Amino acid sequence: MGKSELLKMVRYLQHRYKTADPFQIAVQLNIQVEYVDIGCEENGCEGHCRYILGQPVIFLSSELKGSDRAYWAMAHELGHILMHKDAPRYYRVTYDSSGRTKAEYEADCFALKLLTLLYAEDYGDLPDTYHDLQCAYGLPELNHQIAL
Secondary structure, eight states, X not given: OOHHHXXXXXXXXXXXXXXXXXXXHHHHTTOEEEEEOOSOGGGTOOEEEEEETTEEEEEEEGGGTTSTHHHHHHHHHHHHHXXXXXXXXXXXXXXXXXXXXXXXXXXXXXXXXXXXXXXXXXXXXXXXXXXXHHHHHOOOOOSSOOOO
């Protein structure tokens, strides 16, 4: 998915659901979210999504509950569900450059664009820097470039 299509998708979601908050969008899409012990948090794995009986479920690390960092993981996993629903694989958030896939890159781009719009909702203006988003929503130090 190209940058312009991705931006259109994220803007459409914000318009349709009246928010760019990934948790609120998931509620409106009837996507179940569970906090669980994922067991690989030390390797950067903070979430994954699966389809159970045809319904998407997002699993986030219990270590994220109540933290700003949960926004990044949630937005990333929501990106997988919305962009990769036909892909029959198990996705997880990883940050090591050797394990990156196109799907992970796309989910990162989706999360960045969605959280940029959420920042504008929450703070009344777009962020000046990536660091602003890191402070607000726990975005990681990424080992690759994200399409802005």
